[in-house]
Amino acid sequence: MEKAIKKYFPIFVLPTMLAFAIGFIAPFLLGIYLSFCKFTTVTDAKFIGISNYTKILGDSVFIHSLWYTALFTVVSVILINVLAFIVAMFLTKGIRGTNVFRTVFFMPNLIGGIILGYIWQLLLNGILAHFQRTLTYSSTYGFWGLIILMCWQQVGYMMIIYISGIQSIPGELTEAAKIDGASSWQALRHVTLPMLMPSITICTFLTLTNGFKLFDQNLALTNGAPSRMSEMLALNIYNTFYGRTGYEGVGQAKAVVFFLIVAVIALVQNKLTRSREVQQ
Amino acid sequence: MGTRKTKNGWILTVVFSMISLLYLYPIVLVFVNSFKKKAYISKYPFKIPTDKMYVGMENYVRGVEKTGLFSALGWSLFITVFSVAVIILCCSMCAWYISRVKNKTTSVIYTFCLFAMVVPFQMEMYTLSKIANMLHLDTPWGLIIIYLGFGAGLAIFMFSGFMKSIPLEIEEAAMIDGCTPLQTFFQIVLPISKPTCITVVILEVMWIWNDYLLPSLVLDTKKYKTIPIAVQYLKGGYGSIDMGAMMGVLVISIIPIIIFYLFCQKYIIEGVIAGAVKG
Numbered sequence: 001m002e003k004a005i006k007k008y009f010p011i012f013v014l015p016t017m018l019a020f021a022i023g024f025i026a027p028f029l030l031g032i033y034l035s036f037c038k039f040t041t042v043t044d045a046k047f048i049g050i051s052n053y054t055k056i057l058g059d060s061v062f063i064h065s066l067w068y069t070a071l072f073t074v075v076s077v078i079l080i081n082v083l084a085f086i087v088a089m090f091l092t093k094g095i096r097g098t099n100v101f102r103t104v105f106f107m108p109n110l111i112g113g114i115i116l117g118y119i120w121q122l123l124l125n126g127i128l129a130h131f132q133r134t135l136t137y138s139s140t141y142g143f144w145g146l147i148i149l150m151c152w153q154q155v156g157y158m159m160i161i162y163i164s165g166i167q168s169i170p171g172e173l174t175e176a177a178k179i180d181g182a183s184s185w186q187a188l189r190h191v192t193l194p195m196l197m198p199s200i201t202i203c204t205f206l207t208l209t210n211g212f213k214l215f216d217q218n219l220a221l222t223n224g225a226p227s228r229m230s231e232m233l234a235l236n237i238y239n240t241f242y243g244r245t246g247y248e249g250v251g252q253a254k255a256v257v258f259f260l261i262v263a264v265i266a267l268v269q270n271k272l273t274r275s276r277e278v279q280q
Numbered sequence: 281m282g283t284r285k286t287k288n289g290w291i292l293t294v295v296f297s298m299i300s301l302l303y304l305y306p307i308v309l310v311f312v313n314s315f316k317k318k319a320y321i322s323k324y325p326f327k328i329p330t331d332k333m334y335v336g337m338e339n340y341v342r343g344v345e346k347t348g349l350f351s352a353l354g355w356s357l358f359i360t361v362f363s364v365a366v367i368i369l370c371c372s373m374c375a376w377y378i379s380r381v382k383n384k385t386t387s388v389i390y391t392f393c394l395f396a397m398v399v400p401f402q403m404e405m406y407t408l409s410k411i412a413n414m415l416h417l418d419t420p421w422g423l424i425i426i427y428l429g430f431g432a433g434l435a436i437f438m439f440s441g442f443m444k445s446i447p448l449e450i451e452e453a454a455m456i457d458g459c460t461p462l463q464t465f466f467q468i469v470l471p472i473s474k475p476t477c478i479t480v481v482i483l484e485v486m487w488i489w490n491d492y493l494l495p496s497l498v499l500d501t502k503k504y505k506t507i508p509i510a511v512q513y514l515k516g517g518y519g520s521i522d523m524g525a526m527m528g529v530l531v532i533s534i535i536p537i538i539i540f541y542l543f544c545q546k547y548i549i550e551g552v553i554a555g556a557v558k559g
Binding site: 004097112206251 | 289290292293296297299300303304305306307309310313321322323325326370371373374376377378380381382389392396398399400401402403404405406407408410411414415417425426427428429430432433436448451452455460461462465486489490491492493507508511512515523526527530533534537538540541545548549552553556557
């Protein structure tokens with residue numbers, strides 16, 4: 001059978017691979033090459049070694065956005081996962097209206113980041129106006145505004161994953177723990193949480209990368225104001241490319257650094273949590 | 281124990297009902313403000329539009345005119361439907377091939393797909409937009425090809441994960457009965473893979489419909505806009521936003537999503553769970 005299928009390579013694989021080569025592989029390789037070049041368009045690139053990378057180190061706005069993004073990611077990962085887990089615990093108790101609540105909490109996920117950004121800009125600026133402030137008054141307001149927005153959007157998504165995880169834990173396990181005299185806290189700590197490790201792995205991974213790669217919401221809510229202080233990594237890279245001519249190479253070098261950070265996080269996080277999962 | 285549980289349940293229902301109402305409040309707020317005169321929106325966002333503030337449909341008319349929203353809606357629909365259809369067709373075929381033919385090429389393809397899922401878009405955005413321009417892919421039709429390339433990683437990963445679990449005997453029997461690989465794929469493998477198709481459709485639709493950065497860089501935005509591009513277009517170059525038009529545009533953008541969600545809710549939630557388990 002394998003031989004018969006093999007002849008069909010051009011029909012089955014080629015279209016996807018061509019698109020993959022144009023849309024992914026070529027831009028990726030060209031991107032790595034260009035990060036070592038000075039250029040304003042792709043055709044006038046001149047190789048200049050690592051000086052784009054050394055320029056990044058002196059870019060205080062970039063370093064600030066790196067820490068700002070890191071802090072944002074940590075806070076949002078913890079808040080979203082804790083809230084989603086608590087809501088999931090309540091919505092698996094069989095209370096009335098569970099389906100309606102689930103529907104409501106998940107809904108913001110279908111709305112795009114740009115639209116979400118402007119919705120929350122209206123609401124948060126409206127509230128802050130009572131204190132004679134706006135979201136762009138200082139980067140702290142932008143930070144917490146973005147945190148609230150991301151919680152509102154993602155708690156529902158993670159809740160869905162936690163609910164399906166909780167429902168797949170066999171009832172006998174918690175029953176047995178109860179009979180052995182475990183309090184509800186102990187049952188949660190020693191039975192539910194270890195059994196939920198696969199869901200926790202997925203949700204931390206998703207919230208971690210979503211936080212790190214955040215762009216649309218950042219652009220719409222504050223656009224980095226005031227004076228680029230609420231600018232996250234992705235937006236910083238975008239502004240380096242399109243904000244200033246002559247800095248395209250630096251932008252590309254930043255993008256490579258960004259990619260490396262995301263890749264390392266993904267690998268480390270995956271290793272760490274997978275090792276703690278319960279074998280079934 | 282039994283009575284305590286029901287009593288608690290009743291309180292929880294009330295608490296969660298209130299939280300749900302609060303959860304919907306931001307969307308309701310935009311809806312309410314869309315009927316307000318634009319000068320009053322930033323000043324009194326929480327007030328109900330009374331006679332002096334009420335403007336009827338004016339904001340909607342102006343928003344649609346300023347952004348060309350209906351053509352953006354059309355292009356968003358066109359791009360999403362055809363990109364997702366192409367992704368499903370091409371990636372399911374590719375995934376079947378690489379899960380049935382074992383050699384160096386197929387294992388390299390698979391590794392690339394895993395790799396593609398980790399790479400952030402910022403790594404590719406500049407070079408991709410230049411390449412797309414050079415190859416004249418800066419139209420909605422060209423965008424479909426780019427989405428195929430960009431969405432291939434996740435789709436192939438999901439499809440091949442499922443197809444590995446299909447018993448080989450079924451396909452072998454079909455081939456012995458004289459089916460060509462193409463017939464085997466379309467008459468047997470693809471119908472069996474329907475649940476995975478639905479999952480991939482849901483995940484890709486949620487991504488492509490809401491995607492802002494990729495189309496805004498690749499498309500010639502003077503000619504073609506998608507919904508997120510139209511919304512961001514209102515922001516304009518320097519500072520002030522026409523809040524009235526913005527509210528109208530936001531409401532019109534949200535309505536199709538909510539309708540789609542209410543009709544396909546079951547599939548969407550199942551798709552998200554299935555996608556998460558395999559991802």
